[in-house]
Amino acid sequence: MALIYYAESIKAQADAPTVPDAARPEVAPESVPEAAALAALHNALATWFAVNARDLPWRAAECTPWGVLVSEIMLQQTPVVRVLPVWEEWLRRWPEPSALAREPAGEAVRAWGRLGYPRRALRLHAAAVAIGADHGGEVPGTYPELLQLPGVGSYTAAAVAAFAFGRRETVVDTNIRRVHARLFSGAALPSPALTAAEMRLAANALPDGAGPSVRWNASVMELGALVCTARSPKCGQCPVSGSCAWLAAGEPPPTYTPKGQSWHGTDRQVRGAVMAVLRVAESPVARELFQRAPADLGFEPAGIGIPLAALHRLDSAPEQLERALSGLLSDGLAELHPAGFRLPA
Incomplete structure (x- = not known):
């Protein structure tokens, strides 16, 4: 069953490949705080999340691993407000992978609607077929098994293993990267592409134990989505602002300007x-x-x-x-x- 600690974000670079540190010099992540200070951060964010987390259906205890997997694919580069109605209709129509696998791939594309990047629908269909063929119709519960599913990259495999199965995995999406960059590294934004140093930082910040690690992943992700946003961070509402390296450094500006994706005329x-x-x-x-x-x-x-x-x-x-x-x-x-x-x- 899925855990209520799950949190949503726009995963713009969720499954992008990791690039060598030297190729991305914009951010040099620092070490995480000492054990006592890090434990305080874990506790502060867990407390904040328990009160402020949004009530989303894929976070509910009764949500199946299939529902979590569908949400993770849909939420890539797509805001939650657009995903919600499509996810709900998708799960009503195809409550388990076998139901989707029995349909033509085109029906998945049709039901995808206007979420964008419709190849994700094809990949979900292919994943449903693979789940039936290789896993007896049940979403696999470990990172290596999830990573073998069509359309599932390193972020998605870690997220589903953590949020659907309660496993200790290093989950790193765009929001988590931004919070880590500010909180630990004193940078306004993370590097344009995921670096190996960021992954090491995230792994070092992860609490011991499955339950605390899932809560940490979810709460940091939610903090980035609601408070530590890219353009207008609400630092006055942040439960860990007193430990933020970016605030302590005087809020230095980004070292690059993020490029938005053009649309009209493309x-x-x-x-x-x-x-x-x-x-x-x-x-x-x-x-x-x-x-x-x-x-x-x-x-x-x-x-x-x-x-x-x-x-x-x-x-x-x-x-x-x-x-x-x-x-x-x-x-x-x-x-x-x-x-x-x-x-x-």
Whole structure:
């Protein structure tokens, strides 16, 4: 069963590969405090979390490991407010991996809706199939086993092992990295990419014992999501502000400017618009419907008029549309039927 200590965050770099320390000189993590001071931090954050943690369904004691795994995949690069309704509908429809594995992969993509990065839906479907084939339909409970599932990287494997099975694992997501950078290293932000030094710091900060380690992972993650935010940290509300190296250093500014991801006018926007059409289509969509507005073709397509009109309003160049269609095919998010494009069967 899942533990109520679980916490959510936007995992923008959750499963990114670790890079050598020398390649990322922006942050040089320091050692964690001595044992007594570190224990005080553990206790302070556990107390704060018990009072302030958000009530989210994947934290509930009755949530299954499958529910935790689904939440972890959905929460990657996606805020909780968007994930909640999709997660709830997903678990109503597919309460266990075998239920999803029996469906075509395209149904997972369809149900993914507008969460973005829909390849995650394909990976969840593949993971459900693997869970049935290799683990008797039950989500495996150890880090090495979880890491072997399709679409599960090092962060997700550690998080599910910790939050669904109560294991002592080093969980490091974007929020945890930011809290560690400020609390221990005195830096405004962590390095742009996860470093080996950050992983060592996180491992050294982890309490002994499974229960305390899970509480620590969850509480640090929640602190980063609610209080120690990237742009406007609420230091007056922080339960460990008196031990924060960043505050003690006078709140030095970041050594780099985080780059946001562009959207308007990009291939990603066009891909998303094409996917919106395919999600509602009940039959294959002819290529010419993507290329030319229905009015120019002399008929109104049933069921897909609204998302198709939104696609054409983008007024994307023909070569950009072709890149989007080709990319969706190569990623397995669409397939080419004699009658046109459709979600994978």
